[in-house]
Amino acid sequence: MNQDFEVDITDEQVVSFQENGFLSIDRVTTGTEIEWMRGLYDQLFDDRWGEKEGRYFDLGGQRAHTGKDVLPQILGPETRFPELRETTYFRNAVTITARLLDVESSTVSGGGHMILKPGGYGRETPWHQDEAYWNPHELPNRLSAWLPLDPATLESGCLQFIPKSHEGEVVDHRHVDNDPLVHTLVADHVDSLQAIVCPIPIGGAVFHHCRTLHSAGPNLTNQQRRAYILVLGPPGQRLEKPFERPWIEEEQKALANLDSLAASKS
Ligand code: NI
Numbered sequence: 001m002n003q004d005f006e007v008d009i010t011d012e013q014v015v016s017f018q019e020n021g022f023l024s025i026d027r028v029t030t031g032t033e034i035e036w037m038r039g040l041y042d043q044l045f046d047d048r049w050g051e052k053e054g055r056y057f058d059l060g061g062q063r064a065h066t067g068k069d070v071l072p073q074i075l076g077p078e079t080r081f082p083e084l085r086e087t088t089y090f091r092n093a094v095t096i097t098a099r100l101l102d103v104e105s106s107t108v109s110g111g112g113h114m115i116l117k118p119g120g121y122g123r124e125t126p127w128h129q130d131e132a133y134w135n136p137h138e139l140p141n142r143l144s145a146w147l148p149l150d151p152a153t154l155e156s157g158c159l160q161f162i163p164k165s166h167e168g169e170v171v172d173h174r175h176v177d178n179d180p181l182v183h184t185l186v187a188d189h190v191d192s193l194q195a196i197v198c199p200i201p202i203g204g205a206v207f208h209h210c211r212t213l214h215s216a217g218p219n220l221t222n223q224q225r226r227a228y229i230l231v232l233g234p235p236g237q238r239l240e241k242p243f244e245r246p247w248i249e250e251e252q253k254a255l256a257n258l259d260s261l262a263a264s265k266s
Helices: 011-020 031-047 082-086 088-101 246-265
Strands: 022-025 056-058 072-075 109-117 125-128 143-148 159-161 196-198 205-209 214-216 225-233
Touching: 011 022, 011 088, 022 196, 031 072, 031 088, 031 109, 031 225, 082 088, 088 143, 088 205, 088 225, 159 205
Parallel strands: none
Antiparallel strands: 022 205, 056 072, 072 109, 109 225, 125 214, 143 205, 143 225, 159 196, 159 214
């Protein structure tokens, strides 16, 4: 792999991220590395790696459903392939994160997930803030680096952002279809007319703050759209009084019921 490719971003880019809550970068890694990552990526999804441990599941459907997966996700692919932490992408993403969050790069850590949007039937990702999914006992200072392994266009479901939305609180979210067994959350009342669409060429990535409202359309092309996302930042701040996120409790309850149902059948 080419380990020589280092990205430097400008002060203007840092300011733009801090003002708007997202920043797209034309190039964070090489074509050779993307090609290599595609091989690992396909292997993970072909194997449905980690399904039993809850690492592979469909974001777009009910947990443990039996039909076709419309938005499959893999959590923590670096556990299976630790070399993913040694990539040009990972290294550059850490450097850029430190600049954007204005912290020392030695304090930045994190890990990845992969979201596959199948061609033709890959489901949309509705408006949400990533922090809505996270531990309500912690105030995070994190961002996501979103690297597509296929061209990300409006038609294939690239990301869209609401500028400056990271300055607000985490808004109310609910589960898609109002079903707590569907992991995907949606924030209602988002003014999508404000959205900035961010198509990304191969080798590029988009960084967004954990409070930035974002969404992605369905994949209307006949090509899959693979994305490898890193969530990075310094340690969060432990809260005395947790945030109220009832949607998280609803999901935990629904999953516990599903488990006890499965246990009673076996
Ligand atoms: Ni997200």
